[in-house]
Amino acid sequence: MGTATVDNGVNVQALLDAREALKGSPEAAQFTWRASCKWQNGTHSQTNIGGFFGLGQEQRHKTETSFEADHPEIFASQDNGITPIEYVLVGLASCLTAGVAAVAQNRGIQLRSVESKLEGKMDIRGILGVDSDVRNGYDDIKVTFKIDADASKKEIEAIVAQSQKRSAVYDIITNPVNVSVEVA
Amino acid sequence: MGTATVDNGVNVQALLDAREALKGSPEAAQFTWRASCKWQNGTHSQTNIGGFFGLGQEQRHKTETSFEADHPEIFASQDNGITPIEYVLVGLASCLTAGVAAVAQNRGIQLRSVESKLEGKMDIRGILGVDSDVRNGYDDIKVTFKIDADASKKEIEAIVAQSQKRSAVYDIITNPVNVSVEVA
Numbered sequence: 129m130g131t132a133t134v135d136n137g138v139n140v141q142a143l144l145d146a147r148e149a150l151k152g153s154p155e156a157a158q159f160t161w162r163a164s165c166k167w168q169n170g171t172h173s174q175t176n177i178g179g180f181f182g183l184g185q186e187q188r189h190k191t192e193t194s195f196e197a198d199h200p201e202i203f204a205s206q207d208n209g210i211t212p213i214e215y216v217l218v219g220l221a222s223c224l225t226a227g228v229a230a231v232a233q234n235r236g237i238q239l240r241s242v243e244s245k246l247e248g249k250m251d252i253r254g255i256l257g258v259d260s261d262v263r264n265g266y267d268d269i270k271v272t273f274k275i276d277a278d279a280s281k282k283e284i285e286a287i288v289a290q291s292q293k294r295s296a297v298y299d300i301i302t303n304p305v306n307v308s309v310e311v312a
Numbered sequence: 313m314g315t316a317t318v319d320n321g322v323n324v325q326a327l328l329d330a331r332e333a334l335k336g337s338p339e340a341a342q343f344t345w346r347a348s349c350k351w352q353n354g355t356h357s358q359t360n361i362g363g364f365f366g367l368g369q370e371q372r373h374k375t376e377t378s379f380e381a382d383h384p385e386i387f388a389s390q391d392n393g394i395t396p397i398e399y400v401l402v403g404l405a406s407c408l409t410a411g412v413a414a415v416a417q418n419r420g421i422q423l424r425s426v427e428s429k430l431e432g433k434m435d436i437r438g439i440l441g442v443d444s445d446v447r448n449g450y451d452d453i454k455v456t457f458k459i460d461a462d463a464s465k466k467e468i469e470a471i472v473a474q475s476q477k478r479s480a481v482y483d484i485i486t487n488p489v490n491v492s493v494e495v496a
Binding site: 136137138139142143146147150151154157158159160161162163164165166167169170171172173175177180182183187189190193195197198199200201202203204205207209210211212213214215216217218219220221222223224225226228229230239241242243244245246247248249250251252253254255256257258263264265266267268269270271272273274275281284285288289292294295296297298299300301302303304305306307308309310311312 | 320321322323326327330331334335338341342343344345346347348349350351353354355356357359361364366367371373374377379381382383384385386387388389391393394395396397398399400401402403404405406407408409410412413414423425426427428429430431432433434435436437438439440441442443447448449450451452453454455456457458459465468469472473476478479480481482483484485486487488489490491492493494495496
């Protein structure tokens, strides 16, 4: 199958060029992603994302975006937005999906549709402080992809596996990240 | 200071009641949070959050919400939404902020404003496959709170520390979570 006829909308050549360019200039590869958050009331907050630093200079998204987060009504909150841990699922789903598209493009495989369902299991006795042996976060997360593509089941599984291998959010969730929290 | 005069908008009594109730029925504390994601084109995807399972039954958010994610233009993408890893910052910011409000309420401390800035450092040579010793995700994340409240610096720092201790997203990022990825 010729890759020339395959178009998943990913500019793989640009990514391969970036890989070559960054081999010689590791300092350009140092990115800082940023968010700023304002408490609204109760458990409701608003987080803004606008700019970041990368390739040696300040960068801006095309638009600044705001995200509402809250706890649901069954936690005696107002449900003014999805919960913080649901945002983690959004990040994981979108990271793996972008990876599937990029890897498929690189392998010359045309995608027709990529859908996924995510389920994160959590025992809320952790965050409520009922039992100190129960963790606060997810016990585990299950991601199930349904992919329609010009490829065998085996090729599709290999694409998904490679996406996992290169996924930033998959790494963040499955491995420890150092987080420091300070009061100014 | 009487807690009766303090109102951060968090119904702490309901949370304390829930804690008591769940001590005797751990099965009601088992939650499943869900997301479904659809690839749009290139690295652009849309993730929907609507319902979840908890307290022994299906639950719905007041509204179903969609989230666009993409890679930025400097990665040869369309920037149709924030990046997947920025969603992780949204989750962390909102989780710690909700915790600050709840802990302050429980301690009888009135909050006037809670703001935070988050910075996640990442070496993109990881996701590009330039150097296998470079991880894909964040090297580290720094969160800086600026809080105006009827409390000393020491009390404010203690509130933030307690919020960290009970934060689901802080746990997910700083500790490993099992993630399984399958193709249906």
